[in-house]
């Protein structure tokens with residue numbers, strides 16, 4: 001058997017970075033992570049959304065001997081990364097549910113040839129646990145051609161492995177079967193809490209004594225985080241635009257943004273000229289339900305000629321979803337045709353089906369229409385903004401009614417009605433308990449993030465992901481602020497500062513102001529509005545969650 005770890009040539013990674021990936025320099029920490037991978041170490045990288053984690057396994061795969069197997073949770077993510085690698089001329093393949101038989105055969109023939117051309121193969125965890133694929137992998141390994149296994153979005157191992165994607169739990173198969181020589185593993189994530197990190201390490205069978213750990217801070221300095229407190233009912237798809245306070249708020253905010261942008265881009269000329277020439281500003285609005293996505297996209301598009309909004313959710317045909325995603329991720333501003341005005345805003349109104357890993361550098365804002373159901377999901381989704389390093393915005397609309405609704409949905413997912421779409425499928429009583437507890441805690445953190453009127457929101461994010469604990473585990477850390485354009489100018493140096501440099505509503509407007517904004521909804525927390533509308537009194541949030549944990 002050949003040990004492919006010892007067969008990689010001495011490589012100039014700077015040359016490969018420029019020549020293959022078209023990047024001029026490494027971001028802080030990338031070089032160290034890549035060097036550890038080329039050296040054959042097991043690597044754990046936890047870095048903020050948009051840090052550039054993919055490069056940390058793609059570049060080693062390009063310069064090393066053999067094939068790197070990439071385990072990825074979502075088809076859309078695989079398609080995105082495979083297309084980007086192909087565009088850079090890297091031999092890459094994916095085998096997934098949509099791969100025709102003949103293409104699978106060609107890919108496997110290459111991988112089993114003893115000298116494969118393919119450098120990276122993207123698969124799902126479910127495919128990894130099929131007998132046929134495992135038999136083939138053993139042959140590839142025996143030929144000395146299995147270089148590394150990369151687990152992208154590794155938090156899914158812990159978040160999903162215990163319930164609705166049990167195949168994630170079987171990934172220890174790699175360490176158990178490829179021992180002499182060992183096949184190194186790289187695990188990457190932006191959103192793992194301390195217990196999730198330990199779960200990932202244990203489930204993958206990694207040895208903490210030899211594992212190389214790297215991390216950056218979890219919050220994104222170029223994102224301005226804000227919570228907007230809104231009163232009353234929402235997501236009522238029968239409502240008109242003028243009746244919904246959130247639509248009203250959003251439209252006036254967009255108008256403000258557009259006004260500022262117009263005057264910055266073209267201060268002296270007429271606005272019409274600016275509208276014709278400037279590219280659209282991209283944004284994502286996350287909603288809890290498909291029906292709300294369709295309704296809100298319709299409302300926004302119909303309300304203003306300057307907004308083009310499309311819905312994206314799992315209920316759309318695959319072809320439509322692919323079309324929207326391709327349009328969305330195409331790099332660069334949308335081309336301007338003739339003198340046709342380009343809408344000022346191009347918005348995707350999406351359910352959670354659109355999120356993790358999606359890489360469009362130009363997204364300027366991400367809005368959560370209702371409180372997100374998990375804190376990890378919130379950080380992943382808001383992390384779609386500002387991936388070009390420039391200033392971007394995250395807004396969460398928050399009301400107590402919506403808070404109760406989300407906790408009700410969490411409850412329903414655990415005990416679905418017969419015949420309903422079942423989102424989670426815990427296997428045993430113990431794993432059911434584990435998964436419920438994790439989900440409840442994660443949502444409690446969302447509530448804490450939204451209801452806090454005094455703490456910097458960046459600090460809340462960093463706390464949740466335990467940046468400090470990573471340091472205690474011996475992780476090599478890097479400051480990534482140089483990667484982003486921060487909002488304050490050098491002229492502000494004399495002014496007092498805040499933990500996030502005023503990049504959240506609490507630090508920018510002060511605790512008193514945020515408290516005042518929140519008081520608006522505090523007045524309604526006794527459910528009186530619900531009673532007035534004839535809606536049954538909803539159980540208070542904390543009662544619902546503690547009840548849930550009791551059985």
Ligand SMILES: Nc1ncnc2c1ncn2[C@@H]1O[C@H](COP(=O)(O)OP(=O)(O)OP(=O)(O)O)[C@@H](O)[C@H]1O
Pocket residue numbers: 023024025026027030047048049050051052053054055189190356357358359361383387
């Ligand atoms: N050294 C670099 N120089 C310039 N751009 C880079 C560099 N490394 C990565 N990028 C770019 O940064 C963007 C984000 O990279 P990537 O998608 O790998 O992020 P990520 O860390 O996986 O984020 P997420 O966790 O949100 O999916 C990509 O467009 C990528 O091309």
